[in-house]
Amino acid sequence: MRTYQTEVLVIGGGATGTGVAYDLAQRGFKTILVEKRDLTHGTTGRYHGLLHSGGRYVVKDPKAATECIEENRILRRIMPHCxxxxxxxxxxxxxxxxxxxxxxxxxxxxxxxxxxxxxxxxxxxxxxxxxxxxxxxxxxxxxxADSFLATQCVAEAARQYGAEVLIYHEVIRVIREGDRVIGVVCHDLVKDEEVSILADMVVNASGAWAGKIAHMVGLEVSVMPGKxxxxxxxxxxxxxxxxxxxxxxxxxxxxxxxxxxxxxxxxxxxxxxxxxxxxxxxxxxxxxxxxxxxxxxxxxxxxxxxxxVRPLYQETKVADTRDVTRAYTLLDHETRDGVMGFITITGGKWTTFRQMAQVTADRVCEKLGVERPCRTHEEPLPALFESDRHTANGYHYLGARLTDIESHKSYGDLVCECELATRAVVEQAIRDGNAHTLDDIRRDVRLGMGPCQGGFCTYRVTGLLHLWRQTPVTESNVALRDFLQERWKGLKPVLWGAQLKQERLDEFIYLSVLNADHLPGEKASRLGPVMYEEEVNNE
Amino acid sequence: MRDQPIWKARTEPTTTPHQPAELTLDQCIKCNICVTACPVTAVTDLFPGPKYEAPQGGRFRQETQPSTDHSIDYCSGCRVCNMVCPTGVRIAEINARVRAHMVKTGQIKGRARLRNNLLARPETLGKLGQPLAPLTNLLLHNTLGRWFAHKLLGIAPHAALPHFASHKFSSWFRKHTPLSMVTRKVVYFHGCATEYYEPRVGKAAVHVLEANGFEVLVPPQNCCGLPLLSNGEFQAAHTYHEKNIHHLVKYIRQGYVIVGTSTSCTLTLKEEAPELLDNFSPEARLLAENTYDLSEFLLLLWETGDLNTENLRPLPLTLPYHPPCQYRAHRLGIPSLELLQLIPELQIQLSQAACCGVAGTYGYKQEKYEIAMRVGEPLFQFVRHSRAPLVLCDSETCRWQITRATGLPAIHPIELLAAAYGFPAEEPLRTVLATYANNQVAVELH
CATH class of the missing domain: 3.30.9.10 (D-Amino Acid Oxidase, subunit A, domain 2)
Structure with missing residues (x-):
């Protein structure tokens, strides 16, 4: 079994987990992050994209409101391009x-x-x-806020400080030695093998999944998933x-x-x-x-x-999840449960992820008996793509991509026409990024996120993936099918009017012209999407 | 169905709410039909195509942000995309409004803007140039003059500039004695080209309308504003639109409709000006809803049996006809073709070409001249192969472009219809008819 040894292991590749990994790496800890799918696959990649001013909570949850406005100011400083x-x-x-x-x-x-x-x-x-x-x-x-880009930038900053980010590594067991957690065993979904990671300290930053991870340690952590x-x-x-x-x-x-x-x-x-x-x-x-x-x-x-799914932590059970505090929770399982080497950070919201990472890293320092100050609020995060450099007062703006394309006359080279993703950025994501699936490329460059929902870019990007990765044809076919299925997942609830017309055209392209459902290869891969459940019909 | 004759104006404007053109981008299903039909995309890489510009680019534009568009200025505004779009995206209008934003935010400036403004003001040019016609024609139509226009302003040296007429249409009309048999009235919108360059078109229109028992009214009127609209100069276009509303609505309120011989002028009054300028006042609607292109109007008369077809003489000619893209944008089929088919023995060869390329002022611009010529090439081929003595086309700039490219004279269909009614033709039709008559005589003598 492949084995890693590290100082701190962070579980969860959402905003919080990557934030924790970055903060720790910046403070000089040898850090590994594991995420069971791609970064932002959980709640971070499925929220509306609001950077809170705090206004939403001023009346109901003043503590959360104050946290929000503090972080709002910091994030505007360190990641305006996101x-x-x-x-x-x-x-x-x-x-x-x-x-x-x-x-x-x-x-x-x-x-x-x-x-x-x-x-x-x-x-x-x-x-x-x-x-x-x-x-x-x-x-x-x-x-x-672009939570995909922000998380990618934080992860990149973490890597620059020496952290290792392992995506498609799903924790399947926690290794416990007496009262101490000493590591985890992961399933590497890409290579389909088990990997063990030993660490002095394990941080459970798995958001709405925190209860599941804690359960593997044998602890009761009540995180209510609020859909x-x-x-x-x-x-x-x-x-x-x-x-x-x-x-x-x-x-x-x-x-x-x-x-x-x-x-x-x-x-x-x-x-x-x-x-x-x-x-x-x-x-x-x-x-x-x-x-x-x-x-x-x-x-x-x-x-x-x-x-x-919002990760809403509550020690006592509450019926309506909106009454649960939006402020985050840090659980020190040594003081709480008598289990050493394991802490949980959960709750909160995207806007406060940096602060959550800071208090978590502070606690890790304390546990490991060192004193290293946090600097994440001071250091700007790196830009990843050339087109991110078109900004308005440092911020991203709606017209940035159009500006980039118009100034480079690269309109003849679009892979995703709706979201104006050029061949150059898609290839960059395939070559330099960690993309395993077309959906990973989507999160990197917004491929397939526009009106046609992959209708005209799925076959193009499959070709590029095939070209650069030299994947066998059967694997390329499955990658195409997985992505079509993933897009279909979010289309089903809105199939009327123009989007229905669109989907009929997409159906003709993939099922009637390209015969996508009968191409050689597996029907779907284990990296493919988890579909929404069918609605329970109460009538 | 209409419950009153076509020549009676509808004096109550509709009140249906209108949707800004930009909102129609939601209808795009990315099918690419517009891209395959776009005559400009087909000939240049400088224009990425209607789909990229309107429904795709449109999702990245924000009124309050400075414009960073460049390529959209290569849209000629021919509206072929609108016509082929299966879901109803108002592509050409979106593009025109983006160009206006480019002008407003200084993206089109300096010499180009000066040049565009000059080309876009045929009324001003006409007022200044026509009275001194021999001199101004000499100045504009010699190599040195064109060299200066090219170097100083960026006006393509070989583009087909028209000649100022020796007299204005309105001067002729004032002296004109109408036929006496008048039973109904109609207002004629002549447009700048008829007024200053080709009064013969207006004369033919007046003759045909009079032959059908109409008293023709020609009230004061201004440029429809289309050249300004297609150059993004919306403020100035708005002024013209308001002036025309002011001039014409009082006639509509008296029950008279407006007919015009310039397809692009009538399209502007009918829908382009209100749509592009967001002008849906009751008066703007009245004007829009009571304006007809002349061929459309005459064909509607024919459909109700109100067109005089008895006096049409045979014209045994075979002539090519190009329905301009601006006419097809009326979404009426090809009314001029149907009308011409009423002339006995006349054979029409119908052009299938999408566009002549000139698209109003587009083909006059140095950086677009070559594109315009390439766009028009299929049409020019068709015209050359016809071996006809002249070509028919409803739109003035198209006529000039066709003549420039093929050497063949071009006339408005109404001129042929007027000749069929027996009115004396002017050049270039007169020579064609005379040659034909001589040939006939020669044939008969044999």
């Missing part, structure tokens, strides 16, 4: 309590979240599609993050991120972070609530739906 400075509105629609605005303003002041009330006329000048019946509008420093469904509209609709000015609830936020506008979310407790359904009422609710913010939203083309 953020879009959209700004945010909190708006009072006719369906909201008109008095909430005053409470909101006061709470913003109390928590230190900058907030300014603007006139509805000004709001409509900036966002002409918003509901003209909105009565009040507050501006806050919300922003949009949130999101729907992306085909174009930006708004260029500012728009929140309803009320207590957080379902479908009350639209986040413009890259080329889409994401409406979210629902909040449903599910038994398993991996297996759940997107239900029809959830989609309907998103459209209905979206229509209140942007009249006509319901008629616009919806691109895709997806669901992520």
């Amino acid at each position: 953020l879009e400075d959209t700004g945010g509105f909190f708006v009072t629609t006719p369906w909201d309590d008109p008095d909430f605005g005053d409470r909101f303003m006061e709470a913003c002041q109390a928590t230190g979240v900058p907030c300014e009330e603007i006139s509805v006329a000004q709001m409509l000048r900036e966002e002409p599609l918003l509901n003209p019946k909105i009565s009040r509008c507050f501006r806050v420093p919300d922003a949009a 949130g469904v999101m729907v992306a509209a085909n174009h930006r609709v708004v260029n500012t993050v728009v929140n309803r000015c009320k207590m957080p609830s379902d479908g009350d936020i639209i986040v413009p991120v890259h080329t889409v506008a994401v409406i979210g979310t629902t909040d449903q407790r599910v038994a398993d972070p991996e297996h759940f359904a997107i239900e029809r009422w959830e989609i309907d609710l998103m459209l209905e609530e979206g229509d209140k913010l942007v009249p006509g939203f319901r008629q616009m083309r919806m691109l895709r739906a997806w669901a992520g």
Whole structure:
């Protein structure tokens, strides 16, 4: 069995895990990170892309609000190229309590979240599609975040400090010696073999899966997976993050991120972070609530739906998951359970991942008896792609890719036409990146994320993968099928109107012309997608 | 179905809400039909194609961000993409609005913008140039003049600049004595080309309308604004549009409709100006909903039995006809062809070419001239192979482009129809008819 020896092992390749690995590596620890799929495969890659100003929590969870605005300022400094400075509105629609605005303003002041009330006329000048019946509008420093890119950048920074990032390494056993955790055994899904990793310290940063990992140690950690469904509209609709000015609830936020506008979310407790359904009422609710913010939203083309699971930690059981605190939790299992060499960091939200990483790394230092200060809030993160260098005041902006393509006249070289991903960036992702599947390439370069959902780029990128990796034809065929299946996964809940027409065309291309379902090779690989469960029909 | 005759204006504008062109990008299913049909993409790598520019690029544009577009300026605005799109994306309009944003944010500036503004103001050019026609024609149509226009302004030295006419259409019309048998009235929108360059088209239109019992009204009017719209100069185009609304709506309120012989002018009044300028006021709608292209109007008359076809003389000629892309954009089929087929013994060879290339002012620009000529090549081939003495086409700039490329004179279909009604033809049709008559005589003598 392949064996690694390291100082710290981090489990989980989401924002938190990569943040922890980066922080530790930067502080000089020999660090390995394991992730069972690709980076951001869990909750990080399935959220709406909001960099919180804290506004959402000022009334309900002031502690979380303060954490958010502190981190908001830091992330704007260290990773502006992963953020879009959209700004945010909190708006009072006719369906909201008109008095909430005053409470909101006061709470913003109390928590230190900058907030300014603007006139509805000004709001409509900036966002002409918003509901003209909105009565009040507050501006806050919300922003949009590219959580794929941010995590890749953090991982790259970690690597530059010597950390090793092992993706498609799924923890299957935790090795325990008496009261001490000394390592884990992973299943390398790519090579289909077992790998053991021994470490002085194991950090469980597996988010909604933290309970499962703790269970392998024999510990009880109660993390409730709170499912949130999101729907992306085909174009930006708004260029500012728009929140309803009320207590957080379902479908009350639209986040413009890259080329889409994401409406979210629902909040449903599910038994398993991996297996759940997107239900029809959830989609309907998103459209209905979206229509209140942007009249006509319901008629616009919806691109895709997806669901992520919030990791909500609670020592005691709570029925409605939205009442659980959004602030994060660090569990020292030595003091809590008498098990050494193992700590768990969970809860929180994307916006606070760096702070979560910092307190975790602080605790690791303490446990290992060393004192090394955190520097992640000071050091800017690296840019990964040439096109990321087109920025507006350092921030990413919507037009960056078009600008890049227009200035290089590279429009004849597009692999993904919808998201303007050129052959050069796709090849870079294949050659220099760690992509194993087409879906990994998607996360790296936004391939297949536009209106046609892989209709015209899947066969192109399969060809490039085949060319560069020299994979056998059967493997290339499976890679193609896996990706088509993965795209289909998010299309099923929104199959009407233009997207249905689109999918019919895609079906003709792949099933009728290319005969994709009968090409030689396995039907699907173990790296392929986990589909949503079929909806339980209660009628 | 209409419940009143075609020549009676609809004085109540519709109120259906309109959707900004950009929102139609949601309908794109990436099928590439527009890319395969685009005549510009077919001949140059400088234009990546309608799909890339409108529905794809459109998802990356934001009103408040500076424009970084370059390639979209190579869209000629021919609207072939709109016509072939199976899902209804308003590609050409999206592109035109992006170009306006480029102008507004300084992406098109300096000499190019000056040149574009000059080309886009046929009314101003006409007002300045026509009164001194012999002199201005001499200045514009000699090698030295064209050399200066090329070097100083970037106007392609070989592009087909028109000649100013010796008299304006409106001057002729003031002196013109109408036929006496008048039963109904119609307003004629002549456009800049008829007014300053080819008054013969307007005369033919007036004759044909009078032969059908219409009193023709020619109120004061301005450039429709299309050249400005297609050069992204929306502010100036808006001014012209408002002026035309001011001039014409009062006639519509009296129950008269507007007919025009320039297909691009009528398209602009019907839909381009309101759509591009977001001008859907009741007055703008009234003008849009009561404007007809002349062939469309005459064909509608014919459909209800209101067209005088008894007096049409046979014209045993075989002539090529090119329906301009601007006419096809009306989505009416090919009304001029149907109309011409009413002329006994006339044979029409129908062009299947997508576009002549010039697309208004596009082909006059130095950097686009070659593209325009390549776009038009299939049409030029068709015209050359016809071996006909002249070619028919509804749009003025297309006529000039065809003549420039093939050496064959070009006329508006209404000129032929007027000749069939027995009105005296002007050059170049007069010579063709005379030659034909001589041949006939010669044949008969044998």
